[in-house]
Amino acid sequence: MAGLVLLIVLAIAVAVTPLVAIPLAVAGQAASTAVTEYSPPDLPVAKGEWGYPLAGSYSTGRGFGYHPVKGCAYCPSDHLGYDMDQPCGVTVYAAGPGEVINAGSMPGWGNTVRIDHGGGVVTLYGHMAWDSLRVDVGEHVVAGTPLGAEGSTGKSTGCHLHYEVQFDGVAIDPEPFMAARGLPLR
């Protein structure tokens, strides 16, 4: 009797399996092909309390202290930040927790946000698009808080983010600063 039941169960299983498997396979294929458009990540990668100021991949411009354009009318002799760019208008994010101490126009930097992180550390986000700022002075932010949109305001020739890190009022190289937080710039 037990053998007969097993046979019947096996027979049903064999008969049903293709019917079940085919719709599942079709459904799986439909689900995987439905996402055809590239959608950038909503938030930048964060490690602990710090994260990148842009989400997803970006191009790099001038690094700290690097000034390849000789005789450039607007370039500072030493570049005090790290330039990174995505298309105009993408969201610029706070890199770490702190208080907004500037949200508006600054000479050279254009539309700029500065964040005081305590311990003498300030980050600066320059050249943002006019009327794009989403934070006010005095506001507390965390890594990933949207600050505004990438632009080309101030002394800039094209859309990019000028990301600067200051320690006790002096600009320091953002690359080792971010690398020490598990966030290597590239």
Ligand SMILES: [Zn+2]
């Ligand atoms: Zn710059």
